[in-house]
Amino acid sequence: MLSNAYERKLARQGFKLIAGVDEVGRGPLAGPIVAAAVILPLKFSLPGLNDSKKLTAQQRERLYGQIKETALCIGIALIGHKMIDRINIGQANLLVLKLAVKKLKIAPEYLMVDGGRNRIADPVAQIGISGGDRKCASIAAASIIAKVTRDRLMIKYHVKYPRYGFDRHMGYGTKEHMKKLMKHGPCPIHRRSFEPVTLALIR
Secondary structure, three states, rough: OOOOOHHHHHOOOOOEEEEEEEEEEOOOEOOOOEEEEEEEOOOOOOHHHOHHHOHHHHHHHHHHHHHHHOEEEEEEEEEHOOOOOOOOHHHHHHHHHHHHHHHHOOOOEEEEEEEEOOOOOOOOEEEEEEEEEHOOOOOOOOOOHHHHHHHHHHHHHHHOOHHHOHHHHHOOHHHHHHHHHHOOOOOEEEEOHHHHOOOHHOO
C-alpha cells in the first residue's frame, strides 16, 4: 500500500480535506481524456493501492470499489475527442483536471496534482508532484478511478466500433490499433488532431 506521508505532512500544517488529482488518456489516438479528484480520510486502509499502471485490470476493479466506499468525496470529469481536437491535448489535460476538482461535492483545502508542471486554475492551495501516482496515496486513488472509468467507456465504444479492438488497447497506439486504423480509416471517436489519425485520413 502506498504511503500517505504527503497527506500526513499537510495535515500537520492544518489541511484536512486533501484531494489527489490525476488524469488518464492523454496519449491515446481515440476516446476521451478522463480525470478524477479523490479526497481520502486521513486514516484509511486500502491494501494494494498503487499507480493504476502497475495494477492488473482485476486489481484496479477491486480497488475502484474500495475507493468508492472509502473516499470522503470523488469528482470525475471527461473531455471528448472533439474538444481535444478543438483546444489541443495539453489544454484539454489541464481543463479536465480542473473540471474533476469542480465535481467534488466537498470543497478541498489542498490539491495534490500528478505531474510536476501541472497546475489547476483554481484558488485552492496546490502542488504538482512528478510521478505522484507512484508516491502519493490520494493521487494513486485518483489514477485508479480515472483509469477504470475510461476503460469502461472504451469497452462500450468497442461494442459500437468492434473492428478496432478498443477493448484490448483502449485507444492507445499499439501495433494492432495502428494496423486497424490504416486498414479501416478513423472511426468517429478518433482524435483527428493526432498525427497517426491524420495520416490515416489522407492515406
